[in-house]
Amino acid sequence: MHKLIAILLSATVLLIGCQPADPVKSASPELQRQYNAAFQDMLNKPGDLAVALKYANVANQAGDLEGAISTYEGMLLIDSNLPRVRLELGILYYRLKSYEVSRTYLETALQSPTLPADVRKPAEQLLLKMPKQSKRST
């Protein structure tokens, strides 16, 4: 019995450690419906920022972090000086363990001449938590 529990625990740890091939397929049917609807809405109204953000939020909830990232990356094409968007990207890339990119976005957010106070604090907080191997050597 103990052996079985150990195997199950090991399997659980492995499953948690692995990124699912397509996390959206593991989402609830209702969330999948919202995700698909938000995506189609975005394709039909590509210039509507509110629609794009709704998709980013639903994608985030459904585990499609790349979908959320792509929406925010598109916003930086409109203007690169969007520290709040850079913070969001920093958080999303951190969740993906892509720490170098995360740090780049957080640092550029902090360099913004129009940095809001409510962006500075979480950006600094996350930078402090960056894994050691990812910290800049120069």
Next chain:
Amino acid sequence: MSKSNVVVLPLLRALLVGAAVLGLFSTAQAQSRIGVTQATENNPMGKPPGGVDRVLRVGTDVQANEAITTTSEDRAHLVFLDGTTLTIGPSSSLTIDKFVYDPTTQKGELAVNASKGVFRLIGGRISKTAAITVTTPSSTMGIRGGIMVFGVQVSATTSIFIYGNSMTVTANGVTQTVTVPGLQVSTNAGGTPGTPTVVVQGSLSAALGNLAGNSSAAAATLVAINTLVADSVSNPVTLQALIQAIVTANAAQTLTTTTTTLTTNLNVITVVENPNQSKNSPN
């Protein structure tokens, strides 16, 4: 048959044929739409097969086999029907060689040919089951379920693996496979892919900077974006809690992956094709 019928029937026939042709044309147009332009800076150009050059504006459909070019001041951000996005930086040139997607099975194929410039590819549904292929003058890359930034010159291609299952870089029968985010592979024209190395921070920042626009949006636009993002994300208090939760979650998983991250060479696989093996052989 009355005289009026003699005139009306050919006219009716012509109208029906015309309608059918128009119907077929619009169906073909609809079928050839493979994505849409979501954001642009200045005047990126697109040229559909058999069509004329046109400026890609927000909302412009992207078609199969379209060739896209940018000058030093242009950028474009495209969304494909499967959710894949492609950001095209300045001074770039790219052709969408193939896009096939079945929304029912969520499977398909995407292949692009990049001859110069800097790009970011974020894989959508297609990349969950098949690699998206990027061909450049010096290498062929494949990205599975993830994000890749690449710079292309006539003399060399540099591919940075940002996230995903894997990135492969193949040239002259040698393939490098990368599975750890933050590694890059450089390939000189006529050579083989180099050993993956940790991405140089300066080059990563430069590439990401090239893929973002200039600070040129109207103040009202910036206020609108900031307000929308702030409203949609969360308030500062929950944001702090969220970050702490994310850090804790990542730290818990890092316990099992620290060794892997530090010893990145273990995750790099070099495959040299057997030169005696026929390229047509499935084995």
